[in-house]
Amino acid sequence: MGETGKLAGRYRLLNPLGGGELLLAFDEREHRDVVVRRLRVPPESLELAVTEARRAVGLAHACVVPLLDVPVEAGEAWLVMEFVSGSSLEQSVLARRPLPVLQAARVGVHLLSALETAHAAGIVHGRVNPANVLLTRTGRALLTGFGLPALGMRPPADMWSLAATLHFAVEGRPPGQAPVEGTEPLRSLIRAMLSPADTPPVRTVAETLRRLAMDRSLDQVVAAGGPMPPAEVAAIGLAVLEQLVEPHARGEHHGGVQPGSVLINEWGHATLVPRLAPAQLPAFTPPEGAGSPAADLWSLGATLFAAVQGQPPAPGAPLSMAGALAPVLFDLLSGDPGRRPAADVLRRRLVGVLEHNG
Structure with a gap:
């Protein structure tokens, strides 16, 4: 100097x-x-x-x-x-508490967007961690620390570190040897990003984070507002079914259909998030296991049951609030996969429920 x-x-x-x-x-x-x-x-x-x-x-x-x-x-x-005024994610979580899922997802949207821009320019950050994330008063998350030695790291290293940072944001601890459990979509996404075998494409990560930053999961909607009217539930069923049809036609299955994996936006439209290392709840797993398109339909039926009744299906549970949707759910929840309605039949029956309640 x-x-x-x-x-x-x-x-x-x-x-x-x-x-x-x-x-x-x-x-x-x-x-x-x-x-x-x-x-x-x-x-x-x-x-x-x-x-x-x-x-x-x-x-x-x-x-x-x-x-x-x-x-x-x-x-x-x-x-x-x-110079940017703000507190680090590390300081915020340690001084207060882990972030709500909605806020953590927004942090993820901001950080991933920053990393995509850097990677497109051939720059790897190499030190993505809670101490290098600044939270501003306006709610924006900023990534600092560019220019520090990256030790020959490549973009996938930044993605893993992003997942570990989000893990800290929602759990208050690094992932260690036991990443967070739970069926909530953000936690499923974090687990998938931390797993070399299940790492989703960046595009899937970006789209999922974007939706999680704006929308609420179906279980959150029901918990906040109680059972939903049959017509609204039928519309959710139609939207999810349309997102299952193409994969099913290819012989693929989702394997994680449940209220936590269905996101509802402010207009009530439903989106099924990709299967991201989900922890499948027993109440939404069919008798034969979650390994086929028919199993997805059973799980869809259980999800719609929970939305219209306010609780997951159980042996002998009545469908007292389902109205015209009750026969559809009864068939979807059949223990015999062959008796569950095919996609085109299910679509017509759900449309019929909408018309009945129109």
């Missing part, structure tokens, strides 16, 4: 931030507050680290804390970042 307390002749160092790794500084050339951090690497790796860090300068995204400069002085490199 040349002039006392000044870096690169323009950044006047002020006071430490957080744990001391970061320093508040004032950019005398641009007349703005900035944050600086020493780039700690072995001397023999300094040139390569600076070259890699400077690739991130100018990376522009609404959810990225911009890296402004990477000056080198007296054999030391520094990262100069835009």
